[in-house]
């Protein structure tokens with residue numbers, strides 16, 4: 081098998097440069113910042129020594145999705161748990177053969193632990209920056225959950241810490257490793273629906289203030305923002321991945337139900353629209369007030385692709401249709417592999433000290449645009465130039 085290859089043009093983009101590409105009309109369009117880096121999934125054979133991981137924050141997503149992903153991965157092995165709940169950590173340690181435990185106070189001692197190469201951070205958003213930076217200072221690579229952090233300044237500090245430590249920082253945009261989403265992008269790039277003209281994406285669920293994983297999501301000091309931070313970010317990230325241009329402006333309006341006591345600190349819903357230099361527009365909506373839904377549609381000059389759900393853990397439905405309006409069902413693989421695929425890709429990149437496919441720069445870009453979405457919504461939909 082060949083090694084994991086990094087696309088050099090995209091590397092430049094992640095490094096902060098903005099290489100220019102030619103649009104269909106011939107004009108120079110600034111390529112999107114923070115775009116996914118690698119174009120190849122030819123991972124090398126599993127090494128004898130797998131990358132050794134500490135998992136930080138043993139909550140619903142880490143336990144329910146990522147730990148099975150670590151077990152299914154070929155290049156990774158969990159060696160330590162970091163938790164404020166020692167009993168839970170020990171129980172999980174028994175289940176997964178992990179025998180090293182740290183808490184949030186002893187965390188910095190991982191610097192001396194030779195059995196930890198990388199750290200996966202699955203804490204509430206407001207804690208991402210602190211634990212990412214502490215892990216990088218301890219000399220470990222970091223895969224941090226989305227959204228990257230509460231503020232642009234925190235994202236920048238995380239990227240700077242990775243550079244100083246000469247370690248890799250990836251943001252866990254798992255959908256970039258999901259076979260059907262990858263297939264949709266491949267078909268778009270291959271022109272199967274003609275030139276892309278418009279993207280729309282909606283994502284939401286009903287936030288329950290009595291359910292602990294939702295409780296912190298409704299507190300700005302822990303969540304950073306509301307539905308757009310947590311679930312709306314999928315459609316935003318998909319729009320940027322798809323269109324692959326730097327947007328010029330954004331407008332947005334809130335759609336939070338009036339007088340809903342859940343939404344004193346963060347928005348319950350927001351609808352946004354991005355405009356791109358080539359004339360393509362993308363729009364999306366996120367909500368904490370809808371029944372669970374994740375949907376994406378791509379409209380081209382000669383056809384369209386619909387995904388519903390688009391970013392689920394286990395189920396993705398995808399159809400493509402052309403002028404005869406007959407939907408063709410597309411199935412590119414089992415969505416459940418996205419967790420192990422993401423972990424393996426990170427391991428291979430970090431082992432070569434190469435950037436992860438979804439790097440810190442991508443997380444920063446998305447937080448920057450979400451902040452502009454909020455700015456526009458705060459001003460009742462005024463267009464904000466990016």
Ligand code: NDP
Nearest residue numbers: 137138139140141142163164165202203204225226227293
């Ligand atoms: P949970 O509330 O279930 O888990 C968070 C864990 O963080 C807790 O269980 C706890 O673990 C630890 N923690 C430390 N300090 C606090 C605190 N002050 N309040 C609450 N928890 C604390 O949340 P999720 O698992 O749903 O989300 C965790 C992260 O994963 C978030 O960044 C979220 O955005 C991301 N996520 C990503 C998804 C994806 O598809 N990529 C899907 C869902 C979430 P302990 O008891 O071990 O200390």
